[in-house]
Amino acid sequence: MSMTQPTKPVNDAGARLLSGARWRWYEVLFWVAAIALFFVFGDFIPGIPTRLMLLSEIISLGLLALSIDLVLGYAGIVTLGQGAFFGLGAYVAGLMAKNGMGAFPLSDPLLGLLAAAAVSGAAGFVTSFLVLRGSDLTRLMVTLGVALILAELANQMRWLTGGADGLQGVMSSPILGIWDFDLWGHTAYVYSLVVLFVCFWLSRRIVHSTFGLSLKAIKGNALRARAIGVPVNARLVAIYTLAAAIAGIAGALLAQTTQSASPDMIAFHRSADALLILVFGGAGYLYGGLIGAVLFRVMQDVIGNITLQYWQFWLGLVLVLLVLFVRGGVIGLMEGWWNRLTRKGDAP
Amino acid sequence: MTYVLETRSLCKSFGGIIATDNVSFNLPAGARHALIGPNGAGKTTFVNQLTGVLDPTSGQILFGGEDITNWTVRRRATAGIARTFQINQLFADLTPLESVVLAISEREDAGGQWFKPLGAREDIVVEACELLDTLGIGDVREARVGALPYGKQRLLEIALALAAKPKLLLLDEPAAGVPESEREQILNVVARLPESVALVLIEHDMHLVFRFAKTISVLVNGALFCEGTADEIARDPRVRQVYLGEEDVGHG
Incomplete structure (x- = not known):
């Protein structure tokens, strides 16, 4: 009996693996749409009010959700504390800009982002060792606990953080010394979008690499991953640290574009919102957090206009239905439709 | 004579239960060894x-003469100890190709490669495809592992272990639960494993044992009951009494 069966040529397999990292047309569409929003809502068309500040805020929220996707959607670590790194980044960037009096170097927004990433990343690295062991429940509690501690510290260290009032007068110097933040949010939006894209691009490279594959393997079966030689703990520490740094960048973005940092940015509900946004949009796609953030804020606006008090009721309802009946959130839903549509003509 | 694997007075107890009782065991290079024993004898432990x-x-x-008692799972895996699991331990959401590419990448110390896209190392992809072909699961290499028939999953278990190019392979009931129609394929794979790999078969199925094993150890209540060549064990009346007597040796 021959064990070797006729298979597709080998180089075909390599090409197929590589093609997983190729940019798809719908991805290009997504980013073109994000650029188009600048022109639609940038006060260029008469009659359409400028909404760029809101859109910048959505970007910040989406980036936070993206950072959760890296740890939850790919590495399988459940977290309710990503908001801590977000808030930490916001305070770091806010304090730097405020103390720099709007001048280079302390108030430079890019240096602020780097500092926020470094501090949040360091906090992520230290706390990552707490989430290595234990079940999902332990991880939820540990991440939640760390977030609560940091939120309370920010609240109590009034001399540094301004306590409940937060930091006011966070003035950044012009980006690269050229583009100043304007009242209409033109600079803020372009800046946020570029930062989002850079973080997204980096995350995308990572999840499509061998490293990214090993994260999926760990999520799927840590016992087997160890048995084939994957350094499970080191990989988890690495991705948790990176995700914390990205969350810090997201927080810094919000502080710089809203010119303030407040306890609200480090509060628990930020972690919960971001997790909800990710699950809503779809975990494990990278785009889930971004699309989720847009839908979340749009729903908040639309439902809020109809019934101000009950918007969370409707949000909750939609979320429950989505989680119960669709695997992979909004993106999973769209994927299902797309597959049904394209498979019609195909042979099975 | 140096051994691939040695244990010296190995003991393991869980509370008051002694699961491994003073086991001293030697495995020469290229061995075809079976570890047998009744249920609960402590084989998997x-x-x-x-x-x-x-x-x-x-x-x-000791592995290759080196004391590895305190080594981590990963370090032992990298050093050349591979195993298959009695109950499938696979990556259900990956494809067989991805699973094996990852295993080979980790062996080549390229698993932490985070910037280059997956599949950039052509040599690894080629090796993975060849390995899957050798095991006869090349045709499903891009299917979802979780959707594969059980027999193919068992073969992937072996493929993942072989991807590490191990010096020692521990096969924990490789054909357990496999339907008769897919069984022969697995047995063939086991028979064709290269001589350079020392093989320990942990088995229940006496047919498999006597088909592949040249030497056999019998484990009873956590302790080594007796050791010998396959013939000796088959003829040993004590073994028949404690173990083989319970099994229907002649069936199949």
């Missing part, structure tokens, strides 16, 4: 100590 999943209570484990 013993294997888990060899691979580092469980820490022994006392005693020593």
